[in-house]
Amino acid sequence: MTAIISVPALASDLAGSAAPVLLDVRYKPGDPPGLPAYQKGHLPGAVYVDLESELAGRPEQGTGRHPLPPLEVFGDAMRRAGVTTGRPVVVYDAGGLGGGWAAARCWWLLRWAGHPEVRVLDGGLEAWQSYRDPETGEALPISTETPELGAPPGRRLGDPGDFTPSPGRMPTLDADEAAALARRGVLLDARAAERYRGEVEPIDPVAGHIPGAVSAPTTENLTDAGTFRSATALAERFEALGAGSGTEVGVYCGSGVSAAQEVLALHLAGIEAALYVGSWSEWVADSRRPVATGPERG
Incomplete structure (x- = not known):
């Protein structure tokens, strides 16, 4: 099963008898939570999940800005949204160029926590x-209705889910492991190039990498349309x-x-990679850790 789904394929699945659970996790760094935007319009049947409070834990001294959420918090959020182990899940965010961050965070967390079918x-x-x-020229529906738990059976996502996280199903790195991997394998910095170079x-x-x-x-x-490039590309x-x-591969960002x-994206290319969850914000929380600047690896 591929880790992404196209718009027409999802529209077809939603019209069928085995519709997936839909999670709306729109998020933009520095902006208010996405709930008001969700309430103005979302995919029919989608449930809003907040990245800051449900897909991340509270930052503490020495951690990154988005540490892993407590399992009970994440599990409660997924069950509230109707997630079950036996039903597919589709996650989306606002999309567009530079998009997919929040949706991929939720995808990764669910896979890390043991859900077998997330896209x-x-x-x-x-x-x-x-x-x-393509035949009628009609747009796909947008809803302002919030699904309610305990609603009649015919209403999608009406029942709470039963998903219980079982963590450790996706590889992770801590700071020391990330430093070592950067020397023996490939550690990718997913931030903008100017942040990598330490220019901004x-x-x-602290700036740098x-x-x-x-x-x-x-x-x-991503393509110019904001969708993922082909697996070959x-x-x-x-x-x-x-x-x-x-190659042994790891990834970090801010x-x-x-x-x-x-x-x-690496998964789509057939390459499995470990995530340094703490990333740069955790790395620079300890002033003893070295920092490189400029275009070279250092």
């Missing part, structure tokens, strides 16, 4: 709203960066969110 809507909400039926740092207190890491911005995983991209199918999109 990201390719292109997100923007792709859904832009799509037109709009969020974290982990010594030995390779710059690999997430924007280059992604494989060629990562091969050029030194991350082939036989706080562990956009790096999940890179892990997803």
